[in-house]
Amino acid sequence: MAPTIESVYLGNGGLSEGNNKRSNRFVKATWKNNLTALVVDNVELCRVLERENLRAYGVETVAVETGEAAVELVASGSTFNLIFIDIYLPTMSGPEAVRQIRAMGVRSKIIGLTAIITEKDEQDFFAAGIDEFYEKPLDPDWFVPIIREVDNQI
Amino acid sequence: MVGTDLRQQLRNYIQSSHEQGILDETFDRVKNLESDGNPQFLSEIFSMFCHDAENGIAELARFLDEPVIDYENVSAFAHQLKGSSSSVGGNRMVLACCELRQACSNKTKEGCFEAFDKVKREYCILRDNLNFIAQMEKTILTNEARRRSQ
Numbered sequence A: 001m002a003p004t005i006e007s008v009y010l011g012n013g014g015l016s017e018g019n020n021k022r023s024n025r026f027v028k029a030t031w032k033n034n035l036t037a038l039v040v041d042n043v044e045l046c047r048v049l050e051r052e053n054l055r056a057y058g059v060e061t062v063a064v065e066t067g068e069a070a071v072e073l074v075a076s077g078s079t080f081n082l083i084f085i086d087i088y089l090p091t092m093s094g095p096e097a098v099r100q101i102r103a104m105g106v107r108s109k110i111i112g113l114t115a116i117i118t119e120k121d122e123q124d125f126f127a128a129g130i131d132e133f134y135e136k137p138l139d140p141d142w143f144v145p146i147i148r149e150v151d152n153q154i
Numbered sequence B: 001m002v003g004t005d006l007r008q009q010l011r012n013y014i015q016s017s018h019e020q021g022i023l024d025e026t027f028d029r030v031k032n033l034e035s036d037g038n039p040q041f042l043s044e045i046f047s048m049f050c051h052d053a054e055n056g057i058a059e060l061a062r063f064l065d066e067p068v069i070d071y072e073n074v075s076a077f078a079h080q081l082k083g084s085s086s087s088v089g090g091n092r093m094v095l096a097c098c099e100l101r102q103a104c105s106n107k108t109k110e111g112c113f114e115a116f117d118k119v120k121r122e123y124c125i126l127r128d129n130l131n132f133i134a135q136m137e138k139t140i141l142t143n144e145a146r147r148r149s150q
Helices: A021-025 A044-056 A067-075 A094-103 A119-128 A140-153 B002-019 B025-031 B041-064 B071-087 B091-106 B109-149
Strands: A036-040 A060-064 A082-086 A109-114 A132-135
Touching: A036 A044, A036 A067, A044 A060, A044 A082, A044 A140, A044 B041, A044 B071, A060 A067, A067 A082, A067 A094, A082 A094, A082 A140, A094 A109, A094 A119, A109 A119, A109 A140, A119 A132, A132 A140, B002 B025, B002 B109, B025 B041, B025 B071, B041 B071, B041 B109, B071 B091, B071 B109, B091 B109
Parallel strands: A036 A060, A036 A082, A082 A109, A109 A132
Antiparallel strands: none
């Protein structure tokens, strides 16, 4: 059964008139599967917003601050359909974390994130094993089709 | 009705911020992440942003105060500031950060100083905008709670 999108996201900056502001505005995506995501970003603001954006679209999301934490989580057996990871992380870089995660045999969709895409960063990150590379912030125009694709492939 | 007037005022204010290019559609998405379960969400997000931005600006000031500018570090902080400001929908501040990064690529001292001044100006405008929005929301929620209890 194809996933259904019950309503379209409305870019309305006004306040809700009633209860449950979030549900009035967000896509009530009904995915075929229970989808999970891992967000890896050392900037708290970005990490929180990335996590909340994904949760708003029905993806159960965990967020960590470092590449080491991401690698440790995956090594401990946690599985995620999607991984969103910033390129610039302290100590263990995004590309290094991705290399280690891929070396464990993980085939999840990995999306690299950055504030500004440069050619070199793009080459490095794809060489490490990401599937896609986007500039922040998360935009439903590009991440919803990715979620849909992952949902359809399960 | 007062409540409706305040809501309309807030909508008008946000619309005006959009028209001036201070905020973009990302701001609307952030605002819509707020739920009844966490009415403080926006305030928390704005606080995080201001904290990060002020730290970033302080670091930039430090690097730009050096006799020899470390363009790599200035660029790195401009990159980080761009990421934070784009996450809250601070369109004009994003553009200012990009200009600073470009000045670093060109390794022009004057260019960096000018672009940094612009970053600081746009940050102040964005901060004041976000603070006003957060304050208006708080007033609206307080008034609604008061009306419900009457």
